[in-house]
Amino acid sequence: MDATQEVITVSLDALVLLPDNQIRQQMSWRTVREYAELMRGGERFSPVKVARIDAANEDRGFALVDGWHRVSAAQRIGLRQIEAVLVTPKGPYEIPWLAAEANRRHGLPLSRADKRNVFQAYVRAGKHRKGRGTAVKSAREMEKDLNGIVSRHQLPKWMQSDFPAIYAAMKGNGFEQGNDEAGGLMSPDMDEEYAKAARAALDEYMACMRAMKDNRKARKVLTDAAALVTEVAEAVTGRREWPKAAELPDF
Numbered sequence: 001m002d003a004t005q006e007v008i009t010v011s012l013d014a015l016v017l018l019p020d021n022q023i024r025q026q027m028s029w030r031t032v033r034e035y036a037e038l039m040r041g042g043e044r045f046s047p048v049k050v051a052r053i054d055a056a057n058e059d060r061g062f063a064l065v066d067g068w069h070r071v072s073a074a075q076r077i078g079l080r081q082i083e084a085v086l087v088t089p090k091g092p093y094e095i096p097w098l099a100a101e102a103n104r105r106h107g108l109p110l111s112r113a114d115k116r117n118v119f120q121a122y123v124r125a126g127k128h129r130k131g132r133g134t135a136v137k138s139a140r141e142m143e144k145d146l147n148g149i150v151s152r153h154q155l156p157k158w159m160q161s162d163f164p165a166i167y168a169a170m171k172g173n174g175f176e177q178g179n180d181e182a183g184g185l186m187s188p189d190m191d192e193e194y195a196k197a198a199r200a201a202l203d204e205y206m207a208c209m210r211a212m213k214d215n216r217k218a219r220k221v222l223t224d225a226a227a228l229v230t231e232v233a234e235a236v237t238g239r240r241e242w243p244k245a246a247e248l249p250d251f
Helices: 029-040 068-076 094-105 112-124 139-146 155-162 164-170 190-211 215-236
Strands: 007-011 048-052 062-066 081-086
Touching (some): 029 068, 062 068, 068 081, 139 155, 155 164, 190 215
Antiparallel strands (some): 048 062
């Protein structure tokens, strides 16, 4: 970590874990268990990376950029907070690319599917373009950027399959920024993405409740859920403020 980076303490409840920001196809639950045991024993890990949901208001929470295994381990042992470093992406599509860059430098080896996700994150973040224009880099230049993710010989095949309009630009057929055919590069509706993630979490909650055999434990979880529903209802209707998402820097 850069010594100049500010470390803050973030509430785990304030973290938004969007599946599209996770480069890896699968979590390593063995790694999560190992991290959890180390955390329980007092081991300190490097801070995770987060981005503000709203650059002007940190109380709206944070999107997790890097540190999925560390966050899962912290949740597993009941921690309420985690140390984090703030990053500032240029837009929603840059978050997966920042995550990809972090995962290339540490952690578990990337699978072939993970590498394909890195490539897609690279293109969606606009890193395949030269500067701020619409000119597209050569396959050799992209290979150098991606540093071992895909060869310049394989890259055009991936581009043709995943981003056909950009592949056409590479072939000299023209590519206009903002073209509806530009391989799915339109800006996403982030509120809809958060809504999808919330619904997925509700589905997982229902599955876990259905699987529980001890009704006393189930009632305790139900009580916790009811309290959260009340808190969210009051915040959404403006009767109370959202809880603070982060504390002061930890010096």
